[in-house]
Amino acid sequence: MSVYFLCLILFAVGMYGVLRKRNLIKIIIGIMIAEYAVNLFFVLVGYRMEGRSPIFSPGQDVFNMVDPLPQALVLTAIVIGLAVTALLAAIAIRIYEKYGTFDVTKIRKLHG
Amino acid sequence: MANNIIPVFVIIPLGAAFVVSLIGKRIKKSADVLGVLATLGLFIASIASVLKTAEAGMLIYKVGVWMPPIGITMVMDSLTAFMLLTVNLVAFLIALYSVDYMERFTSKWNFYTLFLLMLAGMNGVIITGDIFNLFVFLEIASVASYALVAFGTEREELEAAFKYMVMGTVGSFFILLGIALIYGYTSTLNMADIAGVLLDKGMGRIMFFVSVLFIMGFGLKAALVPFHAWLPDAHPSAPAPISAMLSGVLIKSLGVYAIARIFYNVIGMNREFSNILMFLGALSMVAGVFLAIGQFDLKRLLAYHSISQIGYVVLGIGLATPLGILGGLFHLFNHSIFKSLLFLNSGAVEYAAETRDLNKMGGLNERMPVTGGTSLFASMAISGIPPFNGFFSKLIIIFAAVQADRPVYAFWAALASVITLASFMKVQKFAFFGKLGDGLKRVKEAPLFMKAAMVVLAFICLFGGLLLQPAISKKFLSPSVEALTTGTDYGNNVFRSAGK
Numbered sequence: 163m164s165v166y167f168l169c170l171i172l173f174a175v176g177m178y179g180v181l182r183k184r185n186l187i188k189i190i191i192g193i194m195i196a197e198y199a200v201n202l203f204f205v206l207v208g209y210r211m212e213g214r215s216p217i218f219s220p221g222q223d224v225f226n227m228v229d230p231l232p233q234a235l236v237l238t239a240i241v242i243g244l245a246v247t248a249l250l251a252a253i254a255i256r257i258y259e260k261y262g263t264f265d266v267t268k269i270r271k272l273h274g
Numbered sequence: 275m276a277n278n279i280i281p282v283f284v285i286i287p288l289g290a291a292f293v294v295s296l297i298g299k300r301i302k303k304s305a306d307v308l309g310v311l312a313t314l315g316l317f318i319a320s321i322a323s324v325l326k327t328a329e330a331g332m333l334i335y336k337v338g339v340w341m342p343p344i345g346i347t348m349v350m351d352s353l354t355a356f357m358l359l360t361v362n363l364v365a366f367l368i369a370l371y372s373v374d375y376m377e378r379f380t381s382k383w384n385f386y387t388l389f390l391l392m393l394a395g396m397n398g399v400i401i402t403g404d405i406f407n408l409f410v411f412l413e414i415a416s417v418a419s420y421a422l423v424a425f426g427t428e429r430e431e432l433e434a435a436f437k438y439m440v441m442g443t444v445g446s447f448f449i450l451l452g453i454a455l456i457y458g459y460t461s462t463l464n465m466a467d468i469a470g471v472l473l474d475k476g477m478g479r480i481m482f483f484v485s486v487l488f489i490m491g492f493g494l495k496a497a498l499v500p501f502h503a504w505l506p507d508a509h510p511s512a513p514a515p516i517s518a519m520l521s522g523v524l525i526k527s528l529g530v531y532a533i534a535r536i537f538y539n540v541i542g543m544n545r546e547f548s549n550i551l552m553f554l555g556a557l558s559m560v561a562g563v564f565l566a567i568g569q570f571d572l573k574r575l576l577a578y579h580s581i582s583q584i585g586y587v588v589l590g591i592g593l594a595t596p597l598g599i600l601g602g603l604f605h606l607f608n609h610s611i612f613k614s615l616l617f618l619n620s621g622a623v624e625y626a627a628e629t630r631d632l633n634k635m636g637g638l639n640e641r642m643p644v645t646g647g648t649s650l651f652a653s654m655a656i657s658g659i660p661p662f663n664g665f666f667s668k669l670i671i672i673f674a675a676v677q678a679d680r681p682v683y684a685f686w687a688a689l690a691s692v693i694t695l696a697s698f699m700k701v702q703k704f705a706f707f708g709k710l711g712d713g714l715k716r717v718k719e720a721p722l723f724m725k726a727a728m729v730v731l732a733f734i735c736l737f738g739g740l741l742l743q744p745a746i747s748k749k750f751l752s753p754s755v756e757a758l759t760t761g762t763d764y765g766n767n768v769f770r771s772a773g774k
Contacts, residue, residue, distance in 0.1 A: 177444075180440060181446065186436070189440060193440065193443055193444070196444070196447055197443075197447060198455070200447050200450050200451050203451065204450070204453075204454040204457075207454050207455075207458040208457075208553075209455060213448055231457075231463075232454070232457065235406055235463075238406075238410060239409075239450060242410065242413045242417075245413075245440070246417060246420075246443050248414075248438070249417060249420055249439065250439055250440075250443075251420060253420075253424055253432055253435055253436050253439065254436065255430050256424070256427055257432045257433065257436060260428075260429050260432060261429065264526050269433055270433075
């Protein structure tokens with residue numbers, strides 16, 4: 163149970179970064195932390211206490227393995243996260259070139 | 275094999291995007307030709323799929339010939355076919371329009387690559403029968419749209435794109451978290467199988483939490499009101515064809531379609547969800563239109579109207595009566611037509627007169643008769659004036675609300691419609707009627723392809739009401755409504771069709 167709780171705390175730390183920080187780079191880091199928390203949670207869903215790694219070899223019975231499917235899914239989610247992070251960083255660099263700052267309070271041409 | 279048409283909807287745009295990115299820079303015009311041909315092919319395939327599903331019911335494509343629930347399935351029922359036709363029709367006309375419009379920008383091939391990737395993502399979301407697959411396609415479409423919003427790389431575009439990306443990514447986290455919890459509860463990812471397991475196992479308290487996560491995540495993608503803040507920045511900042519694509523179909527296929535599919539066919543609709551959706555719909559409807567009427571930036575005004583019109587769609591679908599769903603889906607189709615047309619008009623004005631500010635326009639009808647005329651058609655359609663298509667769908671939604679004993683929502687829908695009319699009268703007055711503004715003397719009409727796309731969309735606005743004709747509706751709208759009203763029987767249907 164406590165792992166899930168720690169996972170939630172990690173997610174909250176990430177969301178705090180997104181919501182409260184003013185620096186674009188810190189916002190990106192917040193997003194990454196929240197993403198890791200979700201990925202971690204997904205892996206934990208397939209985890210089993212004292213389970214062994216899900217490698218099947220002849221002569222072994224399928225018993226007490228951790229669920230391999232979430233691991234495969236999380237791998238995909240990590241790749242997607244990489245694409246998003248790279249694009250975010252690229253846009254942050256472009257914003258720095260245009261505005262000369264990473265401070266979100268100074269980047270306000272729009273007001274939606 | 276009838277079902278071989280299904281993967282085509284993902285393969286064509288993905289393949290075309292790949293080829294365009296390879297040869298687009300070297301061979302002149304290849305990007306234009308490939309982009310238009312690919313979307314034309316998709317449009318033809320989507321018409322074929324509508325005819326096929328009307329005849330054969332549900333079609334299943336098993337990726338890698340794994341039987342469900344083990345492998346990934348692609349499911350084409352009538353709702354899928356309906357959405358595919360909507361998306362690909364709009365995408366084809368927008369690709370045609372972009373041929374001329376995107377001459378303003380350098381690196382046109384990049385535009386087509388991202389455009390086709392976004393299309394692949396949207397088609398994938400619509401066609402997939404696997405919930406994690408849905409998430410992957412949703413992210414493909416979203417990442418492509420983030421990049422497209424920033425395409426101009428000016429100050430506003432970059433800022434809007436950053437904001438959109440942060441909010442969109444957080445929305446995706448909630449969706450992924452919901453999928454993780456669903457997997458933990460049902461031990462399966464196949465949407466049909468989830469529906470079956472939930473029927474056996476009962477809803478459980480966790481499913482309510484999952485539903486809330488999905489409403490937050492997909493509601494953010496659909497720009498329902500508490501989650502709408504990114505839309506009025508992101509949609510106007512993109513190039514006009516992309517604004518049309520984002521407002522016209524992206525928020526519907528990623529947001530509304532996913533909500534409808536998951537809540538009707540996978541989790542199962544009940545009173546609470548229906549109430550939540552109706553409330554969010556009505557809130558978006560009213561808040562969007564009140565925010566819109568004060569705007570003087572043409573594209574920003576249209577973006578706020580997207581929020582309002584999405585509210586109508588969600589209200590109709592949330593009513594959960596067959597008539598309400600019919601109205602919602604029909605309005606979804608109509609809105610994708612007239613809102614794309616309005617954004618294309620605003621793009622044509624920007625192309626010719628170099629401004630988006632309504633105060634600096636005036637009398638453009640004199641110089642740009644085609645743009646002015648088509649925008650008049652679209653404005654009347656969005657404000658619900660008979661005999662345009664928007665009138666019929668709004669009327670059905672209002673009737674359905676009264677019939678479902680929700681007169682308050684009917685009242686708000688009618689009120690929002692009146693204010694929509696007022697705000698589009700303002701657009702027409704400031705931009706197209708009256709005296710020709712200063713500095714607009716040398717404005718020329720838009721080029722051929724842009725005109726062609728706008729005229730076709732205007733004709734669909736005018737004759738869209740004919741889709742309610744029983745003969746056409748039997749093939750197109752009513753089966754899609756049925757696909758939603760069957761509810762969680764969807765699961766059984768998928769397995770039955772897969773066994774065939």
